[in-house]
Amino acid sequence: DSGVTQTPKHLITATGQRVTLRCSPRSGDLSVYWYQQSLDQGLQFLIQYYNGEERAKGNILERFSAQQFPDLHSELNLSSLELGDSALYFCASSVQGAGDFTGELFFGEGSRLTVL
Amino acid sequence: AQSVAQPEDQVNVAEGNPLTVKCTYSVSGNPYLFWYVQYPNRGLQFLLKYITGDNLVKGSYGFEAEFNKSQTSFHLKKPSALVSDSALYFCAVRDRSNYQLIWGAGTKLIIKP
Numbered sequence: 438d439s440g441v442t443q444t445p446k447h448l449i450t451a452t453g454q455r456v457t458l459r460c461s462p463r464s465g466d467l468s469v470y471w472y473q474q475s476l477d478q479g480l481q482f483l484i485q486y487y488n489g490e491e492r493a494k495g496n497i498l499e500r501f502s503a504q505q506f507p508d509l510h511s512e513l514n515l516s517s518l519e520l521g522d523s524a525l526y527f528c529a530s531s532v533q534g535a536g537d538f539t540g541e542l543f544f545g546e547g548s549r550l551t552v553l
Numbered sequence: 554a555q556s557v558a559q560p561e562d563q564v565n566v567a568e569g570n571p572l573t574v575k576c577t578y579s580v581s582g583n584p585y586l587f588w589y590v591q592y593p594n595r596g597l598q599f600l601l602k603y604i605t606g607d608n609l610v611k612g613s614y615g616f617e618a619e620f621n622k623s624q625t626s627f628h629l630k631k632p633s634a635l636v637s638d639s640a641l642y643f644c645a646v647r648d649r650s651n652y653q654l655i656w657g658a659g660t661k662l663i664i665k666p
Binding site for chain 1: 585587589594595596597598599602604643645647651652653654656657658659
């Protein structure tokens with residue numbers, strides 16, 4: 438058990454809809470990262486938050502947004518969903534934020550999104 | 554541009570035999586290199602890292618990796634494979650510009666009894 442909790446584990450929805458994925462980081466970790474894992478594109482970094490502030494942005498679509506709340510949990514919002522958004526979405530956490538990041542991430546078990 | 558390559562989509566090894574999962578990188582300066590493992594229906598787990606020091610790094614579950622600067626490689630090894638080692642293995646390098654991890658495509662390791 439990594440200590441990172443993601444909900445829901447599975448989600449099935451229709452094209453055009455909006456969903457919210459939730460992540461609680463490991464106790465004491467200030468950074469939260471969101472990743473998308475799909476069969477054809479591997480593991481893609483979406484966005485990182487550190488102590489409530491956006492720290493780094495990856496290949497995140499404009500239809501997607503995220504935030505980190507004062508209690509450090511994070512939510513990833515996916516809107517106007519398309520078939521191609523079907524993937525496994527992972528949240529990870531770390532103690533460090535940026536230059537002090539030593540590379541050890543703790544991953545949740547993921548939220549599997551299916552868009553029909 | 555910084556990148557990581559895992560040249561093998563799949564590696565098959567008999568139980569008890571040594572295993573190697575290959576990783577090469579392209580990065581300017583001194584790299585920070587990592588290996589993660591993903592078991593079926595689970596999140597990724599950190600295995601080991603190289604930042605500086607000894608070129609042979611030991612990690613979890615009996616795995617080790619050898620940093621070779623001249624060949625820009627960071628291959629994952631284990632002397633004797635277990636069936637339970639069957640999983641997806643990812644190599645990663647830390648991006649020097651934004652400190653994020655750049656991931657390889659992953660290598661599926663299958664250990665046959």
